[in-house]
Amino acid sequence: MFTFDQLAGFIAVAEELHFGRAAERLNMTQPPLSRQIQKLEKSVGAELLERDNRRVQLTHAGQAFLEEARRLLALAERAPATARRIASGRSGVLRIGFTAASGFSILGPLLEEISAALPDVDIDLQELVTGEQIQALLTGELDLGLARPPFDGEIFDSRLLYREAMVVAVPAGHPLTRLGRDVENEDLRDEPLIMHSPLQARYFYDLVVRTLPVQHGNVVHTVSQILTMVSLVAARRGVAFVPRSATALGIDGVEYLQLGGDRGEPVELHAIWSRKVENPALGRLLRELDFARA
Known part of the structure; x- marks a missing residue:
């Protein structure tokens, strides 16, 4: 096998076409x-x-080998710098999981922050529900998740990214839009309801059942995605409880109404990651965005 010194010598002679000048x-x-x-x-x-x-x-043969020799020598010269950049977190790949709902709310602004902090790091995005993200974080298939609670605080560190209220999505022109006030529990008693799946959308299902007036006999559809839910509302199939960020979907034929009472902002989205940070790019990101102190 040849050495890099031999490659450098050959390139010098090939470019000078003179052994004396190449040696000098x-x-x-x-x-x-x-x-x-x-x-x-x-x-x-x-x-x-x-x-x-x-x-x-x-x-x-020498003409053909010259191009390959130049390429090999350039790679060899870049390799240490590349390794140092990856080890310091300035290069590499960051694998991020996100829920569908976060995709039309915080994901875009967060990616802009990440790109500004780590311009030379490639981002691999995967749309996964919270349970799938947690499993992927455990197996090392993801570095960072944008997920809903709960999660094991002994295994995962986290940062609360934002909170938001729940609103009721109704078909455009629905009688509830003409109330001239917030929607109260009594107003929803006889409304057909498009509900979150207790399996694929467990976080929203539990939150809605715990804090909002759900008449299970009124449930006409059960779905897992907010986008599907709002689309069914637009098709006049019923009303639905959705996070306020769903208004960003811009689906025609849907209006969003405030719910009465002091319900606060119960919907949470967290950035979560394993406490055993192994990817240098993730460690650098946590420091750059000040997540490590959360």
């Missing part, structure tokens, strides 16, 4: 340079240079 360029004498070229040709198994007392010329 490399700060060495001509005999050891000649021996390097001979060893290189033996390793390659082909004559790379034609030389006599008057001239040096590349063979056809």
Whole structure:
């Protein structure tokens, strides 16, 4: 196998087409340079240079090998710097999971922050429900999740990204839009309800059942995604309880109404990651965004 010194020697001779000038360029004498070229040709198994007392010329094999030699030497010179950048978190890949709802709310602004903090790090995005994100974080398939509680605080560290209220989505022109006030529990008693799935959308299901007036006999559809839920509202299939960020979907035929009472902002989205941070890019991101102090 040839060495990088042999490659450098060959490139110098190929560019100078003169052993003396190439040796001077490399700060060495001509005999050891000649021996390097001979060893290189033996390793390659082909004559790379034609030389006599008057001239040096590349063979056809030498012309082809020159381009590869330049590429290999450039890679070798870049490799240490690349390794240092990855080890420091300035390069590499960051794998981020996100829920569908976060995709039309905080994901865009957060990605802008990440790109500004780590411009040379590639971002791999995966849309997953919270349970799938937690499993992927445990197996190392994800570095960072944008997920809903609960999660094990002994295994995961986290940062609350935002909170928001729940609103009721109704078809445009629905009688509830003409109340002139917030919607109260009694107003929803007989309304057909599009409900969150207790399996695929457990976080929203539990939150709605715990804090809002749900008449289970009124449930006409059960779905897992907020987008599907709002689309069904637009189709006049019923009303639905959705996070306020759903208003950003811009689906025609839907109006969003404030719920009465002091219900606060119960919907939470957290950035979560394993306490055993192994990806240097994640460690750098946590420091850059000041997540490590949360």
